[in-house]
Amino acid sequence: MKVLVAAPTGLCFGVKRAIGFVEKALTQAAPVYALGSPIHNPQEVERLQKMGLCVVQSEMEIPAGAAAFIRAHGAAPGVLENLRKRNVNVIDGTCPFVRAAQDHARELSEAGYHVLILGNEKHPEIIGMRGYVRGPSTVISTIPSLFSSTIFKSSVKIHKLGLVSQTTQEESLLAEVAKAALGVADELRIYNTICRATIERQQAVRRLASAVDGMIVIGGHNSANTGKLCRIARDSNCDAVWIEHAGQLDRRWVLEKRVIGIAAGASTPDWLIEQLHNAIDNIAGRQGDVRNE
Ligand code: SF4
Structure with missing residues (x-):
């Protein structure tokens, strides 16, 4: 194995x-x-x-x-x-990347822009970021929520609209929002505040999915980015399981596989990944043939 x-x-x-x-x-x-x-x-x-x-x-x-x-x-x-x-x-x-997004939101509002934030309004990062906005702001998480927002329902164009994003959003969605927002503002300023760490972890799972028989995604069940990694693996037709710790590993599932992939959310500490390696080694009775892809 x-x-x-x-x-x-x-x-x-x-x-x-x-x-x-x-x-x-x-x-x-x-x-x-x-x-x-x-x-x-x-x-x-x-x-x-x-x-x-x-x-x-x-x-x-x-x-x-x-x-x-x-x-x-x-x-x-x-x-x-x-x-x-x-x-x-x-x-x-x-995080300095979150700080940069907060700074952009503050600068935009101080310069008279209506701040449009792409993200989950209940997420602590967005609650914190919104606190830096001095004037009007709107939070949207999807294209339909943008179309149903007051920005789109208003009969007059917004003079100055500034767009920032939660650091963990997808770039393709930010681009779609920017394109749609062009039609409702005289002036649109966009800051791409998306962090590469999330994108890189998702790309790594896509690459790995085609090279393994099954993938173990390890991370908190309350971690949205870990859940996303599991969905990406499954969407790539990979038999993926999502566990929080090595104790949840299914012995039979492990023994059925020839090549197992491991991916971890951005909030999974190294010691949990190491425990998982050891648990797989124990189940498979192997010396450990682990490679970083
Ligand atoms: S994913 Fe990590 S590095 Fe990126 S903004 Fe969030 S905390 Fe910072």
Whole structure:
């Protein structure tokens, strides 16, 4: 049996950086309060909680003078201001790519643009980004939602429209939105704020799918990008399974395969991928023939 690993796969730069910040803070002074789940991976959250991380849902739950961790998705400026007013030590893990998208949204609104954001309005990254917009903004996630928005329903053209995106959206959708938005604005300014990490992981799964008999996609069941990798593998006619940890591996499924692919979401830590390798080796009784593709 052979095991091929998608490349790149697993933790992206932004999440790795943020986790590094919180680990360092925890070794210096626990507890540290995380505003929202620090990473979409239950096993990694559990590991950090054992080190002294407390996950809270609102900044008001964080005691004055304590240490607060802001995850890679970032937070709205009002939230950061509330924390600083209460002398909370903010450990800011906002990914630099998310920060760039926030900056573009702020600049556009300050320059008088109506800010059109492509993304999921309930996602923390979009909630945070919207906090930087000083004027009108609209969030859409699909082309139909764009057509049903007030921007399209209005009888007058928007003078200045600025388009930014959630970092994990698909470039093809951003291009479609930009094309449709051309018709409703006198002036359209677009910032491509999509991060390459997601695109590269998806491309790696497409490449790997044709070279394996089955693919194991490992990552939190609450991780949208992991789910997307599994869908891409299945759409490529690959027998793909989505597990959170090696303990969920189906022994019979593994033994039926000659070549197994492994792919991991952008929030799956290396140690979970390593445990998966070991579990496959144990089931197959092999010495480990793992290659990065
Ligand atoms: S997916 Fe991209 S934008 Fe999001 S945290 Fe990772 S590196 Fe940053």
